[in-house]
Amino acid sequence: MLIPRVLLLSCLFCLNWLPIFTTYSWSTEFEKLRPEQKIFTAAAFGPDKKLWRIVPSQQFVSVDYSTDYGKTFSAAVRIHSVDQSIHLWDENPPSIAVDRKGGVYVLYFADDKQSSTSFFSYSSDGTQFSTPTKISSTADSWYHYQTEMLLDTSDQAHFLWHDVRDRAEYKKLGGGDLSLYYNALKMNTPGTPPEDKRVARNTCSCCRTAIDKDKDGNLIILARFVYADNIRDHGLLKISPDKQASESWRVTFDDWQIEGCPTHGPALSIAQDGRYHIAWFTQGEKRSGLYYAFSDDQGKHFSSPMQIGDPEKLPGRADVLALNKEVALVWKVFDGIKTRIESMYSMDSGKQWSPIRILAESGSQSAHPALISDGEQIYLSWNSLDTGYMLVPVKPADIK
Amino acid sequence: MKLPKIIVAILLCALQVTGLTAHADTAQLKPFTSGSYRQLLNEYTDKPLVLMIWSVNCTSCRNKMPIMSELHQRMPGVNLIMLATDDVSASEQVHSILTEHKLKQTDNWIFADANAQRLRHEIDPKWYGEVPRTYFIDKNHQRIGISGSIPDEKIEALIKTILN
Numbered sequence: 269m270l271i272p273r274v275l276l277l278s279c280l281f282c283l284n285w286l287p288i289f290t291t292y293s294w295s296t297e298f299e300k301l302r303p304e305q306k307i308f309t310a311a312a313f314g315p316d317k318k319l320w321r322i323v324p325s326q327q328f329v330s331v332d333y334s335t336d337y338g339k340t341f342s343a344a345v346r347i348h349s350v351d352q353s354i355h356l357w358d359e360n361p362p363s364i365a366v367d368r369k370g371g372v373y374v375l376y377f378a379d380d381k382q383s384s385t386s387f388f389s390y391s392s393d394g395t396q397f398s399t400p401t402k403i404s405s406t407a408d409s410w411y412h413y414q415t416e417m418l419l420d421t422s423d424q425a426h427f428l429w430h431d432v433r434d435r436a437e438y439k440k441l442g443g444g445d446l447s448l449y450y451n452a453l454k455m456n457t458p459g460t461p462p463e464d465k466r467v468a469r470n471t472c473s474c475c476r477t478a479i480d481k482d483k484d485g486n487l488i489i490l491a492r493f494v495y496a497d498n499i500r501d502h503g504l505l506k507i508s509p510d511k512q513a514s515e516s517w518r519v520t521f522d523d524w525q526i527e528g529c530p531t532h533g534p535a536l537s538i539a540q541d542g543r544y545h546i547a548w549f550t551q552g553e554k555r556s557g558l559y560y561a562f563s564d565d566q567g568k569h570f571s572s573p574m575q576i577g578d579p580e581k582l583p584g585r586a587d588v589l590a591l592n593k594e595v596a597l598v599w600k601v602f603d604g605i606k607t608r609i610e611s612m613y614s615m616d617s618g619k620q621w622s623p624i625r626i627l628a629e630s631g632s633q634s635a636h637p638a639l640i641s642d643g644e645q646i647y648l649s650w651n652s653l654d655t656g657y658m659l660v661p662v663k664p665a666d667i668k
Numbered sequence: 669m670k671l672p673k674i675i676v677a678i679l680l681c682a683l684q685v686t687g688l689t690a691h692a693d694t695a696q697l698k699p700f701t702s703g704s705y706r707q708l709l710n711e712y713t714d715k716p717l718v719l720m721i722w723s724v725n726c727t728s729c730r731n732k733m734p735i736m737s738e739l740h741q742r743m744p745g746v747n748l749i750m751l752a753t754d755d756v757s758a759s760e761q762v763h764s765i766l767t768e769h770k771l772k773q774t775d776n777w778i779f780a781d782a783n784a785q786r787l788r789h790e791i792d793p794k795w796y797g798e799v800p801r802t803y804f805i806d807k808n809h810q811r812i813g814i815s816g817s818i819p820d821e822k823i824e825a826l827i828k829t830i831l832n
Contacts, residue, residue, distance in 0.1 A: 582793070
């Protein structure tokens with residue numbers, strides 16, 4: 269029996285091609301539906317205000333730069349000549365940092381012996397990158413992910429990640445928590461790198477952490493922890509310049525009791541004057557929504573939480589960045605059709621805020637919003653499939 | 669008359685989608701795309717159902733799978749739908765976790781639209797994406813949605829409520 273191709277096609281169309289995969293080899297068909305990796309860009313300014321950017325594809329990551337604030341970009345330089353299965357997602361984005369001499373540091377995730385393994389690569393000038401190396405010392409045997417990279421003022425790169433290697437310890441608990449591991453590297457320093465070490469326990473397994481450095485050279489980490497009775501609120505911890513980690517202490521008290529995965533990490537920025545600015549999401553007993561607060565005593569006490577955005581629009585995925593006394597907040601809302609990035613701006617260290625402004629919108633898949641600065645202004649760095657990469661100044665023109 | 673294999677497949681799938689045949693014995697994973705939630709409700713018109721939304725990295729989700737599997741077998745009439753929010757690159761993991769927990773024969777789906785936010789919104793505009801998220805939906809499709817792990821006895825009680 270001969271069935272005209274057009275009939276066959278319309279048949280397929282009517283069925284929305286959806287159930288076909290249930291009969292045929294779904295692994296091959298699903299491969300075509302793998303999320304686009306290219307929207308998970310990351311960007312950072314160099315000391316010369318050149319904007320460096322990671323550009324992922326399904327098989328490799330590249331780096332390019334812009335000298336006109338994102339209007340045009342240079343030819344991209346591929347990091348690694350061997351194809352990999354790049355594995356990023358919105359709560360697991362890559363990182364890029366540029367040191368005082370223009371050295372470029374890149375962190376990304378690719379499936380290896382373990383899924384979404386962290387890889388690091390360095391270039392002294394952005395023209396040629398080192399062969400990527402794995403960050404975790406047990407990368408081949410234990411799943412690890414959501415690695416954050418931070419470059420300090422002495423050009424030392426710090427790495428912090430979620431690691432399941434202590435799984436046996438957590439078995440007796442409800443589950444859903446794990447350890448944070450840490451390491452630091454200094455380029456062009458001879459000798460073997462230091463061993464990575466555990467710096468925190470009972471961290472919520474699915475929420476990315478936030479990291480910044482304080483005035484005294486300590487690393488400050490804000491993470492969602494699992495407290496008694498499965499309360500998933502936030503805590504801070506400090507890693508001193510000699511790599512000693514403090515105990516963590518709780519800083520949000522919303523009492524979000526959930527044995528499950530919020531998949532919604534916090535944001536942290538420490539201003540030059542030492543004020544800590546934090547933003548976080550909760551659905552706690554005491555408060556629910558997206559919040560902001562600041563602290564003037566190294567995180568011991570925080571201001572009363574200020575709710576961010578219109579709760580009806582389900583605001584989430586906030587980022588915060590302080591530049592001296594100016595502070596920017598951005599977050600994501602979705603109305604069923606459009607994703608929008610909204611923002612507020614403060615000129616007085618977070619006491620008063622501008623009205624909400626929409627900075628960008630998309631009708632397609634998008635990454636979480638990120639804030640970056642060239643030292644003079646704060647920018648939204650964001651990417652979505654239909655708009656492409658965007659660099660948008662956050663400060664309203666009429667603010668004083 | 670010998671029909672080409674592809675047409676047989678389409679017809680079988682069409683029957684399956686309209687709920688006219690029982691689900692096959694082999695583990696199946698359907699791509700959940702825009703419109704799939706509506707399609708699910710249509711497929712289960714006048715029937716109560718439990719929709720458990722989970723993810724491969726969610727230990728709490730996996731911890732609830734034994735009870736879901738047991739209740740599915742012990743309480744006939746429970747239409748159990750397992751929906752993984754992982755992207756399709758995790759299909760094989762999803763498949764093996766479901767098989768391990770004897771959940772091969774439930775109605776199994778995986779998020780398969782790059783814009784996961786849209787899929788979540790179609791299911792529930794008030795859901796932020798935390799998992800496990802379980803919906804107990806009665807035959808009139810009135811529903812209760814609960815985030816996080818639910819005690820076993822409460823799951824059973826909620827299922828009894830939607831069955832009555």
